[in-house]
Amino acid sequence: MLKPAQTTVLFATSELYPFIKTGGLADVSASLPAALQETGVDVRILTPAYPPLLEKLPQKTPRKELFLSSIGKGAELIETRHPDTQTPIYLLNYPPYFNRQGGPYQNADGEDWIDNVWRFGLLGEAAAAIGSYETKIGFMPQILHCNDWQTGLAPAYLHFSSNKAHAKSLMTIHNLAFQGNFPPLVLPRLDLPWEAYNLQGVEFYGHLSFMKAGLQYADAITTVSPSYAKEIQTEALGFGFNGLLHERRNVLTGIVNGIHEKEWDTSTDVYLPQPYSLKQPAGKHGCKKTLKKELGLDNQDSPLIGVVSRMTYQKGLDLLLEIAPLLIAAGVQFSVLGNGEAPLEKGFRDLATRFPGRVGLNIGFDEALAHRITAGADMFVMPSRYEPCGLNQMYSQHYGTPPIVNATGGLIDTVTDYNEEPSKASGFIFYEPTAQALLTSIRQALECYKRPRIWHRIMRNGMKRDFSWRNSAQQYIEIYNRMKDSL
Ligand code: ADP
Ligand code: GLC
Numbered sequence: 001m002l003k004p005a006q007t008t009v010l011f012a013t014s015e016l017y018p019f020i021k022t023g024g025l026a027d028v029s030a031s032l033p034a035a036l037q038e039t040g041v042d043v044r045i046l047t048p049a050y051p052p053l054l055e056k057l058p059q060k061t062p063r064k065e066l067f068l069s070s071i072g073k074g075a076e077l078i079e080t081r082h083p084d085t086q087t088p089i090y091l092l093n094y095p096p097y098f099n100r101q102g103g104p105y106q107n108a109d110g111e112d113w114i115d116n117v118w119r120f121g122l123l124g125e126a127a128a129a130i131g132s133y134e135t136k137i138g139f140m141p142q143i144l145h146c147n148d149w150q151t152g153l154a155p156a157y158l159h160f161s162s163n164k165a166h167a168k169s170l171m172t173i174h175n176l177a178f179q180g181n182f183p184p185l186v187l188p189r190l191d192l193p194w195e196a197y198n199l200q201g202v203e204f205y206g207h208l209s210f211m212k213a214g215l216q217y218a219d220a221i222t223t224v225s226p227s228y229a230k231e232i233q234t235e236a237l238g239f240g241f242n243g244l245l246h247e248r249r250n251v252l253t254g255i256v257n258g259i260h261e262k263e264w265d266t267s268t269d270v271y272l273p274q275p276y277s278l279k280q281p282a283g284k285h286g287c288k289k290t291l292k293k294e295l296g297l298d299n300q301d302s303p304l305i306g307v308v309s310r311m312t313y314q315k316g317l318d319l320l321l322e323i324a325p326l327l328i329a330a331g332v333q334f335s336v337l338g339n340g341e342a343p344l345e346k347g348f349r350d351l352a353t354r355f356p357g358r359v360g361l362n363i364g365f366d367e368a369l370a371h372r373i374t375a376g377a378d379m380f381v382m383p384s385r386y387e388p389c390g391l392n393q394m395y396s397q398h399y400g401t402p403p404i405v406n407a408t409g410g411l412i413d414t415v416t417d418y419n420e421e422p423s424k425a426s427g428f429i430f431y432e433p434t435a436q437a438l439l440t441s442i443r444q445a446l447e448c449y450k451r452p453r454i455w456h457r458i459m460r461n462g463m464k465r466d467f468s469w470r471n472s473a474q475q476y477i478e479i480y481n482r483m484k485d486s487l
Pocket of ligand 1: 022023024025027309338339365366367370389390392393
């Protein structure tokens with residue numbers, strides 16, 4: 001019998017942990033390819049050559065060149081490998097677009113780069129050039145796996161490619177709210193035909209939408225949890241794409257994210273002052289003590305609630321701000337890490353000023369502190385209005401820090417609610433995104449916290465859960481295989 005050929009995948013992404021990260025996409029872009037690789041898939045990452053990657057990664061020579069028509073010349077493809085996982089990486093090096101200080105999408109003042117349309121148009125075009133075997137890089141992927149709007153044009157480029165023997169494309173939605181919508185006049189410079197600009201193509205309310213291009217032209221679509229896969233087919237959370245997604249529901253699958261178990265392991269985590277584990281839990285107490293000291297929290301043995309989050313409307317932190325004074329009056333302390341929208345940042349600054357010694361606040365992005373809060377807090381709050389998957393509730397359960405979450409998206413799929421199954425519970429779920437519902441849920445958690453036998457069971461249940469990529473990677477492979485069959 002013939003051995004099935006090895007599956008080959010190009011994983012195109014605009015973020016990659018630990019080099020360039022604004023959220024969970026970076027984590028997934030490092031850990032999912034690593035998990036696929038472990039099962040024998042030949043997966044390679046394509047991402048822009050942002051400065052941190054150029055500075056920190058060794059570069060193979062000679063560099064390859066890729067002609068891209070949206071810039072009318074060649075861009076370099078630099079080959080390297082991820083230092084932690086050894087996954088091969090292609091860095092798309094076009095300095096006018098990617099070699100600049102600031103974030104991947106925004107400048108230091110939090111404004112979108114004005115040339116994002118060209119920057120991520122180029123990323124999509126490069127992905128499609130590799131996927132349509134126009135390059136001489138020695139890699140002809142059967143599957144082009146795209147992630148979010150920044151790579152959404154790639155399936156459209158493949159669709160209109162003159163080379164009909166090309167890869168199948170998979171579009172993964174991490175967050176439907178970010179859509180990459182631009183005026184239609186950009187089409188010619190992107191080298192896409194006008195025929196793409198219609199309702200069955202990339203047109204979306206008078207704009208060219210990168211997200212829509214991906215959803216329309218990809219052979220299959222996934223999103224990052226089964227619940228979110230259902231929610232995005234409704235008007236409330238479909239962000240205008242619900243009709244299209246409902247139409248394409250036969251090729252839409254929700255696959256819950258996993259976590260990078262090597263990065264998030266309480267017994268080896270380099271950021272923690274003390275290791276701990278299910279069998280030797282004592283170190284968690286030390287993590288709390290050190291964290292409180294670090295954040296200048298006063299020394300009472302009060303419950304400590306952790307938050308690590310982008311500060312945006314999605315994350316529902318305004319609900320927490322409303323009720324925080326009540327909780328603080330009841331003896332609760334907070335450790336909060338995040339950055340984002342100015343009114344939310346200000347809200348937390350005011351809270352910290354009003355309650356010195358009770359609120360440890362850090363506005364900014366700090367990977368190490370994120371780990372220390374996840375370990376050192378007693379409980380973790382995520383009042384997200386919607387949450388495609390969410391990683392922090394998994395990290396916190398894994399770290400014995402039960403989460404309190406709103407019933408949405410991946411939060412429902414990864415937390416077992418105390419009210420539903422007290423003996424199996426790993427956290428607390430509330431069922432409407434209101435300050436009152438959040439308060440009731442936190443109060444219930446605080447009641448359980450006072451009863452160590454119950455609390456330790458909730459902690460242990462979370463720590464025992466399997467958040468690995470094993471199952472989910474297998475589901476991606478099944479989808480790849482189905483796509484390969486139709487090649
Ligand atoms: P999203 O991608 O919507 O922001 P996720 O829960 O999927 O939500 O992933 C967020 C990731 O970003 C997690 O790894 C989290 O720890 C990290 N993170 C968010 N804000 C910060 C911050 N201010 N500092 C450090 N890490 C952060
Ligand atoms: C997005 C979502 C988040 C998800 C992450 C990784 O940023 O907001 O819920 O966990 O992508 O898939």
